[in-house]
Amino acid sequence: MEKPSRKLKKTLLILGVTGAVYISFKYLLPLVIPFLIAYVFALSLRPSALWVEQRCRFTIKKRTITLPLAVIGGVEIIILMIVLGILLYVGGRKLCMEAQLLLENLPGIMARLDQWLMGHCSWAEGILKLPDGYMVDIMREMISKGETAIKDGAMPFLMVNTMTMVKWMIRVTVFTVILFVATVLTLQEMDDIRVRRDNSMFCYEYAMLGNRLMTVGNAWLKTQGTIMMCTMIVCSVGLFLMGNPYFILMGIAIGILDALPIFGTGTILIPWAIFSLVSHNWVRGIGLIAIFIICYFLREIMEAKIMGGKVGLTPLETLVSMYTGLQLFGLLGFILGPIGLLIIEDIVELYGGSCYNSGKEMGH
Template identity: 35%
Template structure:
């Protein structure tokens, strides 16, 4: 009996994994605008209801006004940030030869030390470093710069595609809000409502909480880093701040992957003030994540960092850059499906599930 139960659980886990993979690979590219539209409806619905109750505006008109204001605000922010990041990226690429000479001059002493330790002839280590740096710069000049200048047409076509998707999402939002009540009734009368409701509620609780928490934390971290780099007069404060904010979302790596080595280099080069600012920025990022992450997530995710990192790695390999987000969502969805089909299962090796959550799942299952 125990063996049959194990085989059943293993088959359910395998089936859930295959189902999620195939859905993300083949179905998601065609339906993601409507999924995003639904999440946008959930986000703006409080404002739409407020306009409907207080100003007696129809929900479709309230949704249109809310969306227009949201689009204008987001466009202004994205245009400002995008222009600044593009300017700083171009400046960084143009100034790479200057930074090369500065880095090589600072590394000269270190290379001499290594040559003495390993009893190498003078200039051996430095020549190797110079060759690698020159190859890196040549690859940038031959690949990245032509791509930025010669692929204007493809960039324009992609931009048109993005705007088309955005238009479809906005139109879908208005249509969903118009028929929200009838869609809800249809959903509640659906034959697989019980099973879908358990999975979707768990995914909404965990998946949305994860995305919202990571988005807020990345934004705050990027803002702290940008402000700190601005204080030390860094020309690429916004660009580097955004990069560090993205790195901070990775388990284990975090902002310290960039900030700590940077601070050490500044200390070795006797830039005490800049090193102190960088270390302060790192501490603020760590304190912010430690303080806000439990409040934003609570016990709704509970996935151990190693499994989050594995899901990100697999996601990037299967789905490209967007897999950085899809990987953890896929893991949350797989766990939600398995829990819905095996409510008695305690996934101790993967999920930190507290007693209240277990009882709520079992009560919900028995009730329905």
């Protein structure tokens, strides 16, 4: 039977490590997250930067001149930003065209919606034995009040949140500049950082934490990014085949909504399919259901295949850690929760095992 003192030490160790992880995630992580992201970017750019450096060496008067890794990495980042900007411009232009087309067709859409509602209201009045036009008047009054509320609330909302948007844009700009400079400097000092890390007395802990962060973060981002892109493609192609003029806009919206916690493709596709089937548009209704089924099984299969056993948690542990992380850290907790649980388990196993071994040696 275990001694109570050893159980108490183990309990205090778990509580202490859990508290330390929570404080680190809550207060320390927001301060260092730009530099962690910069380190990951630098690791990603380093192979290509070294390749360019080796092929851009010049010998002048028996002296070898090479381009600094910081310069090469900075140029690569700028090129990536230009390519990304072009893609965003082309995609944004297409989205604006579809949004403009949607606004132009909005009166017709609202008229068809009104006609559909009035028809079903008349049918409901007959079933419920209500006076003719009773439910029609109620629905029209609700729609009218809804439009008035939106118009009355739009301008105050914009006025109140204008400064918030400006502050947010300034913060994003500052974050981007810091991230760019930190990535360039980290790329240049990568070797020195590794030497200091390996010579540190906490080198094992650094390696353990780094491996956990990279494993969980890479698995989660790879899984969600791949699923989101595949969902966007499936939805866009499906809507295009059904002749929807907003197939790109709707495909992107459904893909982003599917990536958000709690929501999913069914948030849009299922009500839309039901509405189409009730309207006797069988082809569109069945097509939307087919898209939903494909996206559902796509997510299930890809999550199981990509995540697999990389994270090292059971499904129940993953669910509990994600929910706890959501409650403590917001949406970012969906990533921080599993990472925190793994770090707690590793540290407790490391130091709990050492305490147990030392206790056995003292007993002997």
